[in-house]
Amino acid sequence: MSICTELTRRDFIVQSAAVAAVAALSPSLTKPAYAEDLPDGLAWHKAPCRFCGTGCGVIVGIKGGRLVAVQGDPQNEVNKGLLCAKGYYLGAALYGRDRLTKPMVRKGGQLVPVTWDQAIDVIADKILEDPLKFGIYGSGQWTVAEGYVAMKLLKGGMGSNHIDPNARLCMASAVVGMITTFGVDEPSGCYDDLDECDTVITWGNNWAEMHPVLFSRFIDRRNRGHKITYIDLGTRKTRSTVAADHYMEFVPQTDMAIINCVCYQLVKRGSYDKKFVSKFVRFKGSDKKDMTFDQYTKFLADYTPEKVSELSGISVAHLHLLADVFSDARRKVVSLWCMGVNQHTRGTWVNNLIYNLHLLSGKFGKPGSTPFSLTGQPSACGTCREVGTLAHALPGGRVVKSAEHRKETEDFWKCKPGAINPKPGFHTVKMFKEMAAGNLNGIWVQVTNPAQSLPNLNELMANASKRFFVVSDIYPTATTRIADVVLPSSTWVEKNGVFGNSERRTQQWFKMIDAPGQARDDVWQMLAVARRLYDKGFAGMKDRNGEFLLAIRDDNGKEIEAWKWDVFSKFNVDKVLFNEYRQFTVKKHKDIAPYDVYVESHGMRWPVVKDEDGVWRETKRRFVEGEDPYVKPGKEIQFYMSKAKDDKAIIWARPYVAPPEVPDNDYPFWLNTGRVLEHWHTGTMTGRVRELKHAMPSAYVEVHPEDADQMQLEDGDRINIISRRGSLILPVVVRGRGIPQKGMVFVPFFDETKLINRVTLDAYCPMSKEPDYKKCAVRIEKV
Amino acid sequence: MRSSHRKSLNRIVLVALLFAGTYPVFGKEVAAKSVSSRAERRSFYTAPPVIPHVVHGWQTDKTCLTCHDQIRQWRGATSMLTPHPEFSNCQQCHVQQAAPTWQPKSKFLGSSWNGLAEQEKGIRANLVAPPTIPHRYLMRENCVACHLDVHSNFPASVEHPKRSNCQQCHMMPKANKFILVPLKKATKQTVANASSENSGKNSGGK
Numbered sequence: 001m002s003i004c005t006e007l008t009r010r011d012f013i014v015q016s017a018a019v020a021a022v023a024a025l026s027p028s029l030t031k032p033a034y035a036e037d038l039p040d041g042l043a044w045h046k047a048p049c050r051f052c053g054t055g056c057g058v059i060v061g062i063k064g065g066r067l068v069a070v071q072g073d074p075q076n077e078v079n080k081g082l083l084c085a086k087g088y089y090l091g092a093a094l095y096g097r098d099r100l101t102k103p104m105v106r107k108g109g110q111l112v113p114v115t116w117d118q119a120i121d122v123i124a125d126k127i128l129e130d131p132l133k134f135g136i137y138g139s140g141q142w143t144v145a146e147g148y149v150a151m152k153l154l155k156g157g158m159g160s161n162h163i164d165p166n167a168r169l170c171m172a173s174a175v176v177g178m179i180t181t182f183g184v185d186e187p188s189g190c191y192d193d194l195d196e197c198d199t200v201i202t203w204g205n206n207w208a209e210m211h212p213v214l215f216s217r218f219i220d221r222r223n224r225g226h227k228i229t230y231i232d233l234g235t236r237k238t239r240s241t242v243a244a245d246h247y248m249e250f251v252p253q254t255d256m257a258i259i260n261c262v263c264y265q266l267v268k269r270g271s272y273d274k275k276f277v278s279k280f281v282r283f284k285g286s287d288k289k290d291m292t293f294d295q296y297t298k299f300l301a302d303y304t305p306e307k308v309s310e311l312s313g314i315s316v317a318h319l320h321l322l323a324d325v326f327s328d329a330r331r332k333v334v335s336l337w338c339m340g341v342n343q344h345t346r347g348t349w350v351n352n353l354i355y356n357l358h359l360l361s362g363k364f365g366k367p368g369s370t371p372f373s374l375t376g377q378p379s380a381c382g383t384c385r386e387v388g389t390l391a392h393a394l395p396g397g398r399v400v401k402s403a404e405h406r407k408e409t410e411d412f413w414k415c416k417p418g419a420i421n422p423k424p425g426f427h428t429v430k431m432f433k434e435m436a437a438g439n440l441n442g443i444w445v446q447v448t449n450p451a452q453s454l455p456n457l458n459e460l461m462a463n464a465s466k467r468f469f470v471v472s473d474i475y476p477t478a479t480t481r482i483a484d485v486v487l488p489s490s491t492w493v494e495k496n497g498v499f500g501n502s503e504r505r506t507q508q509w510f511k512m513i514d515a516p517g518q519a520r521d522d523v524w525q526m527l528a529v530a531r532r533l534y535d536k537g538f539a540g541m542k543d544r545n546g547e548f549l550l551a552i553r554d555d556n557g558k559e560i561e562a563w564k565w566d567v568f569s570k571f572n573v574d575k576v577l578f579n580e581y582r583q584f585t586v587k588k589h590k591d592i593a594p595y596d597v598y599v600e601s602h603g604m605r606w607p608v609v610k611d612e613d614g615v616w617r618e619t620k621r622r623f624v625e626g627e628d629p630y631v632k633p634g635k636e637i638q639f640y641m642s643k644a645k646d647d648k649a650i651i652w653a654r655p656y657v658a659p660p661e662v663p664d665n666d667y668p669f670w671l672n673t674g675r676v677l678e679h680w681h682t683g684t685m686t687g688r689v690r691e692l693k694h695a696m697p698s699a700y701v702e703v704h705p706e707d708a709d710q711m712q713l714e715d716g717d718r719i720n721i722i723s724r725r726g727s728l729i730l731p732v733v734v735r736g737r738g739i740p741q742k743g744m745v746f747v748p749f750f751d752e753t754k755l756i757n758r759v760t761l762d763a764y765c766p767m768s769k770e771p772d773y774k775k776c777a778v779r780i781e782k783v
Numbered sequence: 784m785r786s787s788h789r790k791s792l793n794r795i796v797l798v799a800l801l802f803a804g805t806y807p808v809f810g811k812e813v814a815a816k817s818v819s820s821r822a823e824r825r826s827f828y829t830a831p832p833v834i835p836h837v838v839h840g841w842q843t844d845k846t847c848l849t850c851h852d853q854i855r856q857w858r859g860a861t862s863m864l865t866p867h868p869e870f871s872n873c874q875q876c877h878v879q880q881a882a883p884t885w886q887p888k889s890k891f892l893g894s895s896w897n898g899l900a901e902q903e904k905g906i907r908a909n910l911v912a913p914p915t916i917p918h919r920y921l922m923r924e925n926c927v928a929c930h931l932d933v934h935s936n937f938p939a940s941v942e943h944p945k946r947s948n949c950q951q952c953h954m955m956p957k958a959n960k961f962i963l964v965p966l967k968k969a970t971k972q973t974v975a976n977a978s979s980e981n982s983g984k985n986s987g988g989k
Contacts (some may be wrong), residue, residue, distance in 0.1 A: 042899070066897065071829050071919070072921075074921060081921050081922070082870070088830050089830075095897075097892055097895060208875070212872060213875075215872055216870060219870075220871075223870075239872070239874075242842065242843040554976050575976060677874065677875065687892075688892060689894070692878060694878075694880045694891070695879050696878075696882070697886060697888050697889040698888070715885040716886075737842065751889075
């Protein structure tokens with residue numbers, strides 16, 4: 001086909017004349033008129049993605065006051081220009097037709113629109129009934145400032161510690177795992193290790209769907225010719241499994257025994273890293289007593305490959321292969337895990353065990369060798385873990401139990417001495433149980449949807465419609481439906497914000513568009529309620545000088561009336577709060593730089609410390625000499641936050657413990673739950689994106705082919721999934737995008753019309769209080 | 784300087800007029816057809832195209848490449864060749880728009896999303912100049928994946944497919960406006976955090 005023929009004589013004359021005319025007019029116009037051919041008024045701004053903990057950089061196209069396009073940011077080291085489907089559709093996620101645009105209060109059973117002033121008043125009055133019985137349930141999707149304001153309001157002003165985030169359901173085990181092993185939270189390695197490693201091991205992790213950009217960072221390397229071995233340990237075959245060189249399927253919960261078995265072999269072979277162990281590690285039993293290496297060896301004696309093979313279902317050959325990988329001193333191994341390990345009734349211990357393996361083999365702190373805990377939410381690290389929006393915590397790695405930490409915090413906040421309650425508040429599961437029982441008067445929920453995402457919903461959300469819930473969100477959700485006050489929020493680039501991702505990278509963005517209708521920032525909502533409490537004479541909202549506790553001051557120290565929306569919206573309150581929060585970060589060497597440094601960067605990994613030449617320098621690998629400014633020269637590796645102050649990490653003897661509920665004659669199947677690539681958590685935002693909704697319209701239950709044969713089930717047949725707590729009917733898929741092991745079914749939780757969490761178990765890790773969504777016992781019946 | 788520039792340009796125009804008929808210059812219809820077919824599968828300009836067919840069940844990373852590793856024509860349909868075979872987690876970015884029949888549909892609540900429109904076509908400095916590349920280039924380095932005449936909807940069918948060093952002649956017009964945003968430009972803020980009395984010094988925000 002010749003395109004030339006498409007050129008008509010008229011086109012030709014028009015084009016020739018145009019060229020001639022332009023040439024005659026001005027030489028400058030004869031240059032390709034690039035700018036003129038680009039859409040008018042289009043501007044691009046940087047932001048981090050709003051979805052998962054990977055923290056990809058995006059550039060956001062704005063035109064005519066609307067968001068019109070999202071691209072991966074090639075200048076951002078996290079994703080180097082690549083995104084996943086959720087990220088590309090970030091813009092569309094803001095434009096669902098049913099965005100919440102008016103504050104509403106329930107009257108006579110109905111949610112009716114009210115003014116902001118009225119809504120704020122209702123909340124303030126409810127809090128004043130008993131400030132000690134009013135909780136805040138937040139999110140790993142809170143910006144740093146949002147979490148910080150909530151903490152100051154509740155812990156600094158209201159006198160209780162009943163604040164917890166949905167990150168409790170997600171990262172709590174990772175937090176306690178790191179604190180117990182290293183004495184301080186958050187990963188020591190970084191994503192660069194994926195570019196350097198020669199072996200990747202995933203522990204119950206489907207990163208092809210959950211952290212797709214990182215998965216591609218590895219798989220693209222391999223497709224370009226790098227030799228990387230990928231070992232996938234899991235209980236369900238996933239899209240990640242198809243890329244694996246070795247897939248090792250284990251009986252749920254036996255990950256604990258498997259890791260101990262690899263350690264057993266390293267010790268037995270004498271192939272552990274003796275120098276690393278003698279210099280940087282000490283041993284402890286689960287009774288917290290010190291152990292000698294010999295005692296630890298004795299502890300491991302139970303975990304021979306033969307025994308563990310029988311327990312776990314992994315072949316002895318595969319257990320040997322794992323030991324080979326960790327025995328080879330030249331190999332560079334990255335371990336990755338996320339919800340499979342964290343949402344586990346022994347989540348903290350499994351986190352410890354993975355560290356054991358890397359410490360014992362010395363696969364730590366070297367480029368390409370690191371145990372790397374992946375984070376679920378965009379600021380689970382930045383907000384929940386660093387600001388510390390947890391029932392027991394204070395900002396910057398402090399805890400309410402410590403008098404010293406309380407005093408420091410009170411001084412920073414200028415609270416009256418003793419304002420901070422030393423008693424930890426209710427963690428998530430407890431908070432909702434206490435609410436169901438009527439022991440809390442109210443909960444303010446921001447940026448999360450507990451009526452869909454909590455486990456064992458029938459119990460945890462019992463009586464919810466009779467209780468007082470304030471819900472700040474951008475769309476109607478299962479939680480707004482039971483709320484008494486619904487506040488329309490602005491989201492992502494409708495406000496200023498800062499997130500902190502999985503690899504300690506702090507990323508900043510500016511507001512780019514206005515939120516629809518009367519939707520307003522979550523930070524403002526908290527400030528407005530705080531001010532109303534102050535105006536109503538509540539003593540907790542006054543600092544030690546009698547001034548407003550949550551005062552926002554401009555660069556000249558002058559207080560502004562930030563509780564008024566027209567003042568707030570013209571001022572960068574985020575910057576003020578971030579710079580105030582900064583002073584908390586130094587104590588545990590999680591130093592962050594001033595706000596303006598992040599404005600000019602694509603994010604920086606803390607500790608960010610100012611060099612002698614005045615440049616703010618980030619840290620790729622913590623505890624490593626030459627990389628981490630807090631490691632003293634000559635130390636090589638220094639775990640400088642160790643509790644015993646001996647600069648050593650701890651290898652914990654953590655035994656295998658059976659799960660609390662296992663399949664039996666009445667409930668013979670395991671139920672596993674999780675996410676899908678297309679939807680973010682409960683689908684509130686991604687369900688409003690046409691392309692994503694079409695791609696993944698509704699929930700289903702994956703059944704193993706042999707189980708399906710036995711029960712004569714085919715794709716589309718409906719089965720009832722019944723546990724001791726609830727039931728749910730879903731269509732079957734036999735060879736879908738995942739294949740659970742024989743005797744297990746898998747259900748994604750994104751579908752708000754199919755609440756699988758009515759079936760799940762609320763048993764949790766005794767240390768991290770994180771519930772186990774990955775295993776409970778169910779029976780299935782064909783409908 | 785100016786007049787000599789003009790002279791040489793006039794000369795170029797003359798040459799252009801002489802040779803114009805022999806160069807491929809696309810008509811408006813082809814361009815419009817191309818733009819609409821591109822837009823049909825993209826939520827906005829620069830979005831990855833959606834998958835227009837059902838993707839069944841269990842996949843391996845080679846499943847998509849079974850068809851999309853080269854251009855194949857089958858029962859009247861033509862498979863696109865992937866321009867980036869090294870990115871093999873295809874459904875990370877490309878999502879199907881027809882779920883399998885066993886999966887119940889669910890109601891889409893509607894959206895007022897109105898994405899950036901497709902860019903129409905490249906620009907020619909003059910009639911005989913090779914057109915510029917009108918789209919984002921990242922991950923589409925293999926130009927002939929699209930620009931072959933089997934894809935009748937693309938204006939693309941290059942007349943010289945053997946000249947594979949496309950960017951030797953076809954430039955990226957300020958492409959950088961679509962790809963690389965200078966950070967300082969990308970981080971503008973309009974408000975300043977200083978009270979009026981002293982706004983001269985210590986003005987906050989960038």
